[in-house]
Amino acid sequence: MSVFTTVTPDEMGAFLKRYAIGGLVELKGIAAGITNTNYFVTTTHGRYVLTLFETLRADELPYYVNLLAHLAQHGIAVAGPIANHDNAFVDTLNGKPTLLVNCLPGAVIDAPNAAQCREVGEMLAQMHLAAGHYDGHMANPRGRAWREAVAAEVAPFMDEAAAAELAAEVASLAAQDFDALPAGVIHADLFRDNALMDGDRVGGFIDFYYACNDTLAYDVAITLNDWCVLENGDIDAERARALLAGYQGVRAFEPAEAAAWPQLLRAAAVRFWVSRLYDFYKPAAGEMTFAKDPGHFRRVLQHHVARRDFWL
Numbered sequence: 001m002s003v004f005t006t007v008t009p010d011e012m013g014a015f016l017k018r019y020a021i022g023g024l025v026e027l028k029g030i031a032a033g034i035t036n037t038n039y040f041v042t043t044t045h046g047r048y049v050l051t052l053f054e055t056l057r058a059d060e061l062p063y064y065v066n067l068l069a070h071l072a073q074h075g076i077a078v079a080g081p082i083a084n085h086d087n088a089f090v091d092t093l094n095g096k097p098t099l100l101v102n103c104l105p106g107a108v109i110d111a112p113n114a115a116q117c118r119e120v121g122e123m124l125a126q127m128h129l130a131a132g133h134y135d136g137h138m139a140n141p142r143g144r145a146w147r148e149a150v151a152a153e154v155a156p157f158m159d160e161a162a163a164a165e166l167a168a169e170v171a172s173l174a175a176q177d178f179d180a181l182p183a184g185v186i187h188a189d190l191f192r193d194n195a196l197m198d199g200d201r202v203g204g205f206i207d208f209y210y211a212c213n214d215t216l217a218y219d220v221a222i223t224l225n226d227w228c229v230l231e232n233g234d235i236d237a238e239r240a241r242a243l244l245a246g247y248q249g250v251r252a253f254e255p256a257e258a259a260a261w262p263q264l265l266r267a268a269a270v271r272f273w274v275s276r277l278y279d280f281y282k283p284a285a286g287e288m289t290f291a292k293d294p295g296h297f298r299r300v301l302q303h304h305v306a307r308r309d310f311w312l
């Protein structure tokens, strides 16, 4: 249950007086999610989601919150933030920075079909285009320096073969230059659990707290590695083609992106292999551990290494 900070109906009722979204009807904690506290807030005007940030500080939030506002303003399926009477998106409740957003339609799905992958690809491309004139900037905290440092840190805990495989891949990625590829704002963690699907349509993308400025096609690779994956870590070709067709119908890859695509898929697999290794071997003290299987992304990587057809 991911309600780390409790909010009572009385506290919420008083908090809502700072907004123009009506009076409280119902307040319900959201069990899903592992980082922040989230509540569904039903008011006399409609349905909203309140997030209380458990780790990010208020001064760290503007990049993400203003990005959400920018994307919502451009018609992208994201939860638009609601401003309070001081015209601020970020407020405070029970000592935590807060954000109120519109409630999105749909639900998280585990087993997407090709039509849903196409829609996700299409919305991701629209998001990349719409964010083209967003003026915030955030370097990727999970970029090359992080990858190299954390891979070295977890290596002593790994078995020899896996450590050698990871070191070789990290060295090979160090020789790649993705910096010349089209870049912009990326979601950077658009897994199935970070999107709500409303039938075959995208209800909305959520959880933008890894968003940053980086290579656009790398974001597509991160997304494809999760949405199109099979149980054994291989990729389902039908879903992969659909996701790429959806994306490229809006924003076609440039020749340099197509040439780098196999390496981008590998980089995306390594990113999550490394973060899962870290969470597995070095869980933060006092943190509730929901360590996800690092071996999954090792298998995804191995399939990419062996692959000859990349669906382009």
Ligand SMILES: Nc1ncnc2c1ncn2[C@@H]1O[C@H](COP(=O)(O)OP(=O)(O)O)[C@@H](O)[C@H]1O
Binding pocket: 002, 030, 032, 033, 034, 035, 036, 037, 038, 049, 079, 101, 102, 103, 104, 105, 108, 193, 194, 196, 206, 207
């Ligand atoms: N705007 C929204 N509309 C509807 N449901 C939402 C919205 N934002 C979050 N949720 C629900 O809350 C859950 C947890 O949100 P998430 O952002 O993943 O939390 P965390 O930041 O803790 O990882 C999601 O799986 C989804 O069910």
Ligand SMILES: N[C@@H](CCOP(=O)(O)O)C(=O)O
Binding pocket: 035, 189, 191, 272, 275, 276, 292
């Ligand atoms: N989608 C990632 C998890 C990213 O979030 P984190 O906060 O757990 O790093 C995965 O499945 O590994």
